[in-house]
Amino acid sequence: MKNFNSKILLAFVVLLMVALLTAGCGGSKEEDKTDGQSSEQEKLKVGFVYIGPVDDNGWTTAHDNARKYLEEKLDYVETSYVENVPENPADAERVITQLVNEGNKIIFTTSFGYMDPTIKVAEKFPDVTFLHCSGYKTAPNVAAYFGRMYQARYLSGIAAGKATKDNLIGYVAAFPIPEVIRGINAFTLGVQKVNPDAKVKVVWTHTWIDAATEKDAAVALLDSGADVIAQHQDSPGPQQAAEAVGKFGVGYNSDMGKMAPKAVLTSPVWNLGPYYVEAVQAIKDGTFDTTPKYGSLTYWGGLADGTIGLAPFGPMVTEETKQLIEQEKQRIVSGEWDVFTGPFKDQQGEVKVPDGQKMTDDEILNMDWFVQGVEGSTK
Structure with missing residues (x-):
């Protein structure tokens, strides 16, 4: 009887260990699945720096309409912007750096006077891609774009x-x-x-x-x-x-x-939305090239x-x-x-x-x- 009870106890312990191991494995798989879903849902953050208010009915409104178009066409993108940013180096560098620190991996700086601040901040953050509008300086992670x-x-x-x-x-x-x-x-x-x-x-x-x-x-x-x-x-x-x-x-x-x-x-x-979509998609795919192709510009689209x-x-x-x-x-x-x-x-x-x-x-x-x-x- 003693031996029989011992066998029952041993069997119970083995079953308990198997159950615990199975539960452990199941938990790991569930965590992996959850992590995978979290990774898939994480948005690509894209930041914009504006010289004026978004409702200026002019230059900044045109860029902000392009930003909205970008978000509409690429559902994996999340955008943010800072408006009324002066072109002096101290303010521009501070705002551009702020957008980097907030997790933006792509940043559009949309006024001529942001050129040097963009280049300077880009040197500190080689893993972030910057696109500067209307300037003439580029770098491995800085493109210069404009329209004809x-x-x-x-x-x-x-x-x-x-x-x-x-x-x-x-x-x-x-x-x-x-x-x-x-x-x-x-x-x-x-x-x-x-x-x-x-x-x-x-x-x-x-x-x-x-x-x-x-x-x-x-x-x-x-x-x-x-x-x-x-x-x-x-x-x-x-x-x-x-x-x-x-x-x-x-x-x-x-x-x-x-x-x-x-x-x-x-x-x-201006109708910059399609270019923004094209550029962001290329950056995501790893095919974006900042090399100047039109004089000093990476991109120079026109009427065509x-x-x-x-x-x-x-x-x-x-x-x-x-x-x-x-x-x-x-x-x-x-x-x-x-x-x-x-x-x-x-x-x-x-x-x-x-x-x-x-x-x-x-x-x-x-x-x-x-x-x-x-x-x-x-x-």
């Missing part, structure tokens, strides 16, 4: 050249850097395509976004005789100034016709890929003008011709680009002179 906005500027210049009665168009401009200068030049070439007698008068504000300053500059141009106001500024202030006195204008960045419907002929606009374009025309734009703009657009999209193809002259009347010669990407990106027809200094 000069193409849309040229088309909008045709609308302005057709609309002016007094042959003086005012241009409220931010800073005298190549990005802005080539836009003014392209716009002026468009104006003179349809109205060789018209002039484009430039006033510098030395700010990207300051609605009051921009509006004051537009008022000064209107007072000097301009009857159309163009701009390289982030707010619709210049367009609202034109509307207030019954004049016309050409907006920028986003569709400013919504903010001054009686004035705005059209607006050169839809990165830039024109907002809908206002009711004051004639069908004849719309058709002419469409014809010129198709010449550019097809690759048959581009805006900075000669012949054209500089302000001094000297031939800058001979007939049939096309400026290189480097020459366009480093443009620091005005074409004939522009009134103002590049300083």
Whole structure:
């Protein structure tokens, strides 16, 4: 009987050990499964640094719309942003570093003045990819991207050249850097395509976004005789100034016709969402290359890929003008011709680009002179 009881006890112990081992193994598998699910659900964090508020109805609104598009198209992405970040190095570096510390593996810095701070922070965080808009410096983990906005500027210049009665168009401009200068030049070439007698008068504000300053500059141009106001500024202030006195204008960045419907002929606009999706997917796949391919830029999209374009025309734009703009657009999209193809002259009347010669990407990106027809200094 004793031996029988011992056998029963031994069997019970063996069964208990097997049960414990089985439970242990089952627990490990469940934990592995849970960990796997957690890993799959973890989002790729993408951060954005903005020069203005997201509701500026201009540059920052365009970038924020692209951010929203990115989140909509890639469900594995989680985005965040910091708005109203000054371009001084201390503030920019602090915010960019903050976004890295918050776990963002991709960071878009969306203003020219963020270039050096982006490069500096990128050196400290080689495992994070940075994409800087409108600058000219790259690194193994820093890309420089922009759009061929000069193409849309040229088309909008045709609308302005057709609309002016007094042959003086005012241009409220931010800073005298190549990005802005080539836009003014392209716009002026468009104006003179349809109205060789018209002039484009430039006033510098030395700010990207300051609605009051921009509006004051537009008022000064209107007072000097301009009857159309163009701009390289982030707010619709210049367009609202034109509307207030019954004049016309050409907006920028986003569709400013919504903010001054009686004035705005059209607006050169940004559509960066598709590029953001393409870039983030490539980074995730490990195929993204920051190497400059277009002069100093990693990416430089244009009318052909839809990165830039024109907002809908206002009711004051004639069908004849719309058709002419469409014809010129198709010449550019097809690759048959581009805006900075000669012949054209500089302000001094000297031939800058001979007939049939096309400026290189480097020459366009480093443009620091005005074409004939522009009134103002590049300083």
